[in-house]
Amino acid sequence: MASTKYKMVQDGFRRFLEQPRVKDCVTLIRDTIYELIASHGDLEDFVHFATLMKDSDKVIHNYLLLLYATLKQEALLPYLHKQSKGDGVSYDPEYALRLCADRDLKEASVHIYASIGLYEEAVATALQFNVDLAKEHADLPGDDAERRKKLWLVIARHVVTARGDIQLAMAIVKQCELLKIEDILPFFPDFVTIDHFKDAICTSLEDYNKHIERLNTEMNDATTTANQIRDDINVFRNKHFIISGEEKCASCGVELLVRHFYLFPCGHMFHIDCLVSELSPLVSQAKRKAIERLQQTISDEPRQVTSSPARLETSKMSPVDQARTELDDILSAECVFCGEVMIRSIDKAFIEDSELDQVMKEWL
Numbered sequence: 001m002a003s004t005k006y007k008m009v010q011d012g013f014r015r016f017l018e019q020p021r022v023k024d025c026v027t028l029i030r031d032t033i034y035e036l037i038a039s040h041g042d043l044e045d046f047v048h049f050a051t052l053m054k055d056s057d058k059v060i061h062n063y064l065l066l067l068y069a070t071l072k073q074e075a076l077l078p079y080l081h082k083q084s085k086g087d088g089v090s091y092d093p094e095y096a097l098r099l100c101a102d103r104d105l106k107e108a109s110v111h112i113y114a115s116i117g118l119y120e121e122a123v124a125t126a127l128q129f130n131v132d133l134a135k136e137h138a139d140l141p142g143d144d145a146e147r148r149k150k151l152w153l154v155i156a157r158h159v160v161t162a163r164g165d166i167q168l169a170m171a172i173v174k175q176c177e178l179l180k181i182e183d184i185l186p187f188f189p190d191f192v193t194i195d196h197f198k199d200a201i202c203t204s205l206e207d208y209n210k211h212i213e214r215l216n217t218e219m220n221d222a223t224t225t226a227n228q229i230r231d232d233i234n235v236f237r238n239k240h241f242i243i244s245g246e247e248k249c250a251s252c253g254v255e256l257l258v259r260h261f262y263l264f265p266c267g268h269m270f271h272i273d274c275l276v277s278e279l280s281p282l283v284s285q286a287k288r289k290a291i292e293r294l295q296q297t298i299s300d301e302p303r304q305v306t307s308s309p310a311r312l313e314t315s316k317m318s319p320v321d322q323a324r325t326e327l328d329d330i331l332s333a334e335c336v337f338c339g340e341v342m343i344r345s346i347d348k349a350f351i352e353d354s355e356l357d358q359v360m361k362e363w364l
Helices: 002-017 020-027 030-040 043-053 058-071 073-084 093-102 106-115 119-126 131-138 145-162 166-175 181-187 194-237 272-282 285-300 309-314 319-331 340-347 353-363
Strands: 261-263 269-271
Touching (some): 002 020, 073 106, 093 106, 106 119, 106 131, 119 131, 131 145, 145 166, 181 194, 269 272, 272 285, 272 340, 285 319
Antiparallel strands (some): 261 269
């Protein structure tokens, strides 16, 4: 009867606190209310008021941890699990670990270690009382395969050296895909016979055999691909085109042979100046400036005789020869009509932002 009446009074008082005006008032004296709850209330009142105030102050949560660890230990783990689901814990992890160590709350310590990323400490603590719990935390690093393997090796070493359970060690090798039999062999004592892990060794040898077969297949594929590429290079090296006098530039439509030109393997042909005009809008500003600079360098010394190939091999190229070579590398890299530069320009606007106002005026 008394407990029922107390519950009714407690619920009524909580509804009173949740009223907006009352809530605004008690916010100013929350420290005093926390002291009153600590001396006259219980854990449920403390949690309810902290939730109502949306407090994330570490001091409050540290005190709540103290109350749980002292008075209601069965509620400590659910509280820690709830905290770990958020963006970060509201309590002080170092204080919580000291608190759990003083009261020998090992499972809570494991959870706190894991919540702050100290998986090695979490596994080491879990091994003191629960190997299965240690296995669960060994997989927490996720994509960090190297760290996961180290944690599982710690478990395997503990199982072999501390417990002498060889069968369980073999089971651990099967549970973790990162471990091989040779990883845990150094942990076994010298008197252990091969009969204890004969099956594991056979399985490991079969895996190695499959791996070698896969490598052989990949090597054969790579050799075949290399031969195909070598054949393609030889074919391309001997490839030639016959250009008639009627061929026209793919850009301007004028006869091709009237000026210097480029002929691409795809069959497109361009005058050099037409190719520069087609390529410039499609490349980056830095490459566009590089083309202009190289053209300027070449035009500054129009009468300089180009070095012969033999001379280029035996002496240093002149600035004009160097500029011609660099410009040729840029222009001949790929066809401007069917190369990657055209594909990358598919989302390029037809009208640049800087030209939009001028074009709108012309249209009007």
